[in-house]
Amino acid sequence: MLNLFSRKTKIQDSNGYKYRLALDIGTEYMKAVIVEYNASESNIVGYGRVQQRYSDMMGGAIANIQGVLQTARKAVELAQQETPHEPIDAIVGIAGEFVKGVMTTLDEERKEPTERISIKELEILIEKAQQLAYRQGREELIRSTGVSNLEIELVNTALVEVKIDGYKVSNPYQFQGKNISLSLFNTYAPLVNVGPLATVVEGLGYQLVGTIAEPYAVANSILTDEACEFGAIVVDIGGGTMDVALIRNGGIEGTMMVGIGGRSFTRKIARELNITLRDAEELKLRYSHNQLPPDMTKEIRDMIIPDLHLLFDGLEMALTELARGNALPPRIYFCGGGSALKGLIDGVKEKRIHERLPFFKKPDIYMLKAEELDRINDPDNLVSGEENVTPRALALQAAFLTTQNLLDQRLA
Ligand SMILES: Nc1ncnc2c1ncn2[C@@H]1O[C@H](COP(=O)(O)OP(=O)(O)OP(=O)(O)O)[C@@H](O)[C@H]1O
Ligand SMILES: [Mg+2]
Incomplete structure (x- = not known):
């Protein structure tokens, strides 16, 4: 049984590694993967898979939070049997059917075209673009679901394109110019679908650091x-x-x-x-x-x-x-x-x-x-086969998420 009160004794950072849990809450199986990662490599160190109780999941969504939480505890326990390192934070997958992708472009005129673009300026622009994207995402989801007071959550965000005075640049840092345009691809999901995932992860005692759309994780991996x-x-x-x-x-x-x-x-x-x-x-x-x-x-x-x-x-x-x-x-x-x-x-x-x-x-x-998702190592061959593509993709995202601050991702 995972001891929720043992946080302080949890082993972290041994040999420079950090540990994180990736959870795939499937209709048929709950899968838990523990990864270790540092700046240069990432490894799968624990894996547990437990069959869901029949009526706990409906059409890919959680139908009984307490039931799913119990199954998740068992899966984590199994994964934890393979490693003494206990993660503190976790990421969770969300099925593709609940998410909606929205491309937003923010066009801004710079007051000082001769000034070089700074990181600070970029951060402000990205934040503005995200606010715009949130409004547009909500409008689209309201249109497609017909629910007028729908609450939504941001699931993923990716900086797709940056243009300065019409020219596409891969890294705008230190460029000069008058017009800057940022294109972001954001993925949203209704709160009713995201909320229970967070409740399960938090119920297990982890801090939720990311909800990742499963097909995106697979494609990205x-x-x-x-x-x-x-x-x-x-x-x-x-x-x-x-x-x-x-x-x-x-x-x-x-x-x-x-x-x-x-x-x-x-x-x-x-x-x-x-x-x-x-x-x-x-x-x-x-x-x-x-x-x-x-x-x-x-x-x-x-x-x-x-x-x-x-x-x-x-x-x-x-x-x-x-x-x-x-x-x-x-x-x-x-x-x-x-x-x-x-x-x-x-x-x-x-x-x-x-x-x-x-x-x-x-x-x-x-x-x-x-096993074809080989940007993460699996020294003990724990996560293989067709049914483990999504959990392994989530594990890979879990290991890369830290360095994957929006700016790092594109501007590094
Ligand atoms: N070799 C196989 N041949 C046929 N079916 C298989 C095979 N291996 C696994 N399955 C089937 O795959 C299903 C489980 O797949 P998976 O673990 O990907 O589902 P899940 O992630 O729990 O569900 P979902 O993604 O729909 O929420 C089961 O119905 C199982 O019978
Ligand atoms: Mg699945």
Whole structure:
């Protein structure tokens, strides 16, 4: 049991390392990762995964805070068994479907064009741009949800572009000029979705230092800065839902949620064979791992094909909606345990969706594994496979968040 009163005795900063917890509150599984990091490297040192109680999560959101908190305690306990170092602060992931990305550009005329731009001046400008972005983000979310007194929270912020007198610069520090324009990409979520995440993290006894949109964490962990600007589509198929996110211009441009995930297939098998969900889950995994005799394999395949087609259609509809007639990026990354279902990725490829959607060229369709996110080390191989892409991406963000002050990020 995590002792909430032992804060002062917690071991921090040993060998120059700091420790932090990354929490992925999934519909099917709660995952906790402990990372250690310093200025030059970051390592995964603890991992725990615990199945959620069935009704604690609904459609990717927390439905019972106390229930989820209990499960989170167990996951943290497991992670903590692997390391004596106890983090003080934590970051938590928020599912893509709850967030909204807003690009805002602030144009300012400088009073003293010959003065060199200072860090102080930039900080003031960024703050102004963020206030503008907050107002615009709130207006957009109010429009899309129809709730007029909606409270929102800032989830992520990225400085996308700086121009001085029309010229794009990568670092405006010490430049001279009259007109400066800053483009920020901010991500917001309604308070009703962000609040419970913070309550769980604080209930565990950690200080929450960041809420990170999951598809953004994944994209940011696999793509170079350049590719991130060019864009990607991240599809996370978890237990409950399929989240489709369009990443463009260095941020999440839009997200769509389709209510089909790993559980849908388990439920179907349980119903058809009249067996428990637990047995159906095991059968499904054995099917996926080619561990069933041929006749059973065929039986399961025939059983799940209609739902697989629903999923493919859902994906195509989500992408049509997200594209809004504009070109889609040529890379689709799949992650999440549900995407490991045998036949799913091949099925997506066979659908040839690019023939009906605005792709410039046939997109690369790729299934991610957590171990490919190698900007963070995992010496004991704790966090691998399809179902751990998001927790590992969050762990990576947790390790980099400190140095990732908005200015450091772009102006270093
Ligand atoms: N090899 C596999 N084949 C088929 N399904 C799998 C495989 N591995 C994991 N799954 C399924 O993946 C699902 C869990 O995935 P994951 O841990 O990504 O979900 P989650 O993060 O808890 O849910 P969500 O992201 O929807 O909130 C379960 O339904 C599980 O049956
Ligand atoms: Mg998930």
